[in-house]
Amino acid sequence: MKHPQWLATMEDEISALHNNHTGTLVPRLSAPNIVGSKWVFRTKHKSDSTIERLKARLVAQGFTQIPGFDYSLTFSPVVKATTIRLILSLAVLNGWPLHQLDVKNAFLHGHLTEIVYMEQPPGFVDPRFPTHVCRLNKALYGLKQAPRAWFQRLSSFLMRSGFICSRADPSLFFFYRGRITLYLLVYVDDIILTGSDPPFLTQFIARLNAEFAIKYLGKLGYFLGLEITYTADGLFLGQAKYAHDLLSRAMMLEAKPVSTPLAAGFHLVSDGVAYSDPTQYRSLVGALQYLTITRLDLSYAVNTVSQFLQAPTIDHFQAVKHILRYVCGTQHFGLTFRSSPSPAVLGYSDADWARCTDTRRSTYGYAIFLGDNLLS
Template identity: 40%
Template sequence: MIGDIHQRVTHSTVASLAFFSHSAYVATFEPWDVSHALSDPNWVNAMHEELENFERNHDLVEPPPNCHPIGTKWVFKNKHGENGMVVRNKKEGIDYEEAFAPVARLEAIRILLAFAASKGFKLQQMDVKSAFLNRIIEEEVYVRQPPSFESTKFPDRVYKLRKALYGLKQAPRAWYARLKSFLLKSRFVMGSVDKTLFLLSCGGDTLIVQIYVDDIIFGGSSHTLVSSFAEQMSREFEMSLMGELQFFLGLQIKQGLEGTFVHQAKYTRDILKKFNMGDSKPMTTPMSTKTALHADEDGEVVDQKEFRGMIGSLLYLTATRPDIQFEVCLCARYQASPRTSHRQAVKRIFRYLKFTPELGLWYSSGSSLSLRGFSDADHAGCRIDRKSTSVTCQLLGTSLSSRKQASVALYTTEAAYVAAASCCSQLLWMKATLSDFGLRFGKIPLLVDSTSSISVVKNAVLYSRTKHIDVRFHFLRDHYEKGDIDLVHVVSANQLADIFIKPLELQVEGVDNALIKGEIESQWTGLIALLV
């Protein structure tokens, strides 16, 4: 079997390609087992490619005494592009569970997109083929031969691993160490906060590399520097150059001269179809302003698995859809015991998505890279335990968050103070991360509409207002005194974070759907321009 497959593709063809495009001939189905995969020549080629890497990195040996080899299996998955088309037949030779590797935070990806748009350079993407086969492991590990691909001469032998492999818990970390070592030897500097960020300065030019396991985003101010890095990577690893960054972690990215637009239209349509909401009646807002969700213990119980699946899908969508942030987080509180009223509220969000599937975040090339933060709180807003909801909004990387506070706040001052402390923490992380990009900030303005909470920060003798506040939140005062942040009062009408603690109300004239949709898009385009 192995010999027959080896005759199908020559080694010289693979070796001669430093970079290669995805094959135009790929299977559109996902096999359920090995025999099904062997019926299609495209899957045979994909399996051969994996097996070739496997044999090149491991030795087929007699199993030693008391050897307990790890079982193997084929897992067949198609890799899709932003248009939903299959661009690659992916397969793994080993059962891979419980794998870990340092990965970039979503906020870090958004910061990189905002920075690249402001500086006017295009981001590129590459994929490392068989990434986990590029790191030597120290342990002595044996695995069985892949099913249906056993050697005809030595069917009882096992592979002794020389390099990390899918399924080994140390494999992702080993690959990260291998890549990090290579980049550091290539004069890159690792980010002081984000360990998946690497930067290279050459003269007056800069090259930025962001890694997410085996996906690599890179770009720079010099085309020569970017091309040189691509060639260098191709010499060290087997690379698949994806070209301009367009589709990453479910995010659709459109880079242009005027800026970068990030959206999840494909993902939105996918989840609408998944939960049978594709033919639902569109709604102009994600939740009615009169909606008041509560535990509803007398309501009819609904399928918890389905409800949690809907919430999980929507939570990921908030990465580019701040307009549903509050509504999704509110519904997420009832996952333990969802009722019909809760499911109806979630379906209302889906119907709103049906109406506005292509809204997203806009990073303007003309925006200044200034850093600001907004914080607000809804005191005792949760109807279940009367805990407050903190809302923070950081402007640059368009990082938005909304979460329920861990303790009950006795005063509105305390709730606003805790929210400001949360925003301060995120601003300090962004400040440290942006310092790796060469950006320096003095006092970062943190805009709060609670004058009493600002007084608590600036005046340490307000004991009656502060004695119930947990000590850990007082680092806000500490960083104010250090000059890292500056508490600034903003009137409630201009408090940007306020729109994330209550249902949105659309103010438009007329009932024509096209007019309403246009108004929604114009309002959110204006808002997102402010966020960037």
Template identity: 45%
Template sequence: MRQPPGFESPDTQLVCKLNKSLYGLKQSPRAWFDKFSKVVKMLGYRQGQADHTLFVKHSNHGHITILIVYVDDIIVTGDDSHEMTNIKLMLAKEFEVKDLGPLRYFLGMEIARNRKGISVSQRKYTLDLLAETGMLGCKPSRTPLELGNKQALLEGKPVDVGSYQRLVGKLIYLSHTRPDIAFAVSLVSQYMHSPCQGHLDAVYRILRYLKLTPGRGLFFAKTDDRSVSAFTDADWAGSISDRRSTSGYCTMVWGNLVTWRSKKQSVVARSSAEAEYRAMAHGLCELIWIRRVLQELKMDVPHPMQLFCDNKSTISIAHNPVHHDRTKHVEVDRHFIKEKLDAGLIIIHYIPTSNQLADILTKGLPEPSHEVLVGKLGLINIYDPA
């Protein structure tokens, strides 16, 4: 134990005793959240089971108030202005809170509103990252990944592991509002423990792409569409190091992109249909989770939900249980998807590859295809001149 900087005392044996800490201790966030949830529940809020950081309160007049917490950052929203004012006052009595007004900036995310909808971007975070890495003056790239040169990823001398991990970690956080870089970030994050120069070059390629579009972000448009759908895709044996496939899915709620994922599969798929089937199972799980969240918010859930896939063999296997010998290796996923189909929870549609939104989450694409899918996913740059 040592005296902290700024503490001056002639007795060098004195140290400071820490009474409370929210950061740095493993048990402190859990203790804080336990205290916070008890207070909120006493005020009539119900904790979500699909998302434990979500608290909901329905009034007798059909209004709703939603409270979302991330450690010690809280968002309050809803259509009951009286209850929103009341919850702020009650929280101020129990905790030291500060009302920052309408939501404009939250955990590095910038929120803007207009009559057409809400935009969420990380422009300042992106520019700070480019300045930190010295890439503000670099030549921009049109795509986040170089095409047709996968072998270059594995070439070159080893680089500093610590700086590589910090840089990729910041890109992972940036991908929370940038699905257009999700696959590229997923690819470079697979080599966190032993990166080489090829991996670092791929990271700088992503930064050059961000230089071109620093203000791009998600746009949630006002719409009368109340459908819930998912797009699933897989790149069969896309990894040249272990020949594992990459799964990708994205889900749309009321016509807007809400969740997406790009992840290498845990086992080697022996066929493209198997790889697609595993991706379909992941997308179905996400749809079920979204359905639970909407039900807890007492929102209308369309029945059935739609799942889009661009592989006809996979769709055929999902509907036809006769292919037993050919589907032993995906038996669990097959029964899972067939059960949800029979229950009428989902309906599976074939979609051409050119319209497959999840294609951007499984492989690098040429610039024209990349930009088309970026537009279809609802990514816009509100800072572009009109």
């Protein structure tokens, strides 16, 4: 039996499922394929590592689904890091407020087009129908098509409300009406909203809440591991907590810092003694790639070690450790976004000529600014 605090969150989840009419109990004999169900428990933390809330979630065991039978398409767009930086920059340049929203039980709002049967929730089996199974009417976490179903429901609502989906990033929606401009970014169930008219923003948040049950988190402060700190002339975007957690996972919190991501004149080649744990190598490099959202000073070094994910050697792993030692001494580095009287789009590019000793290919780099704010 879980702790009483966890039991309360489980009961809240079951209540949300019933209120949303997520499933209907039917006799087991009518179900050709039955998906399992389980509870997942998670402790959500704030940017300062204190506990924000406990969360219990009922999930479907989607790995038992049959392709073409109880699911087909599964793709759902994910917001690009460049788009996040662009919206933050536009908000700072125009002096717009940044709001953060969280959709309660987001996947439960998605409509299923396939017939899916699931076992009753462990610990909450209906005593009147103990052998029945749930025929799902709405999407549920764990189902392979759940992210797509939720995004289709949300995007349909936004377009009915006058929003237009960006062609450059499907996770960005914008609204224009006279002098009113709104931008909405969505990452699964997390939403960033900004715009030129605060009263209209408040009205739209109320309308969004009436449709989906929104938790208003106030001024944007912590989003997808990104920490937003407001300054006198803009904001600072960092990932100090994420960097600390990464170093802790790599057991390098006490490592001796270095002053550069890679040593000057350093070259990596594909030949060498194979590293004994390539999975660890790939995991660390993947985590470093996410860190480059705010740490663009790491981009070239991380790009370099990413070229050897298939067959990493000991030298490649030593290069990853060198990057982590640099991160150890620069955990609080990040991006600053400032207002500018006349922002212009500026781009810079460069390339190293045939630097790769294996393929003789060049590596091209670029930096795109909006005013003084680095976007890409």
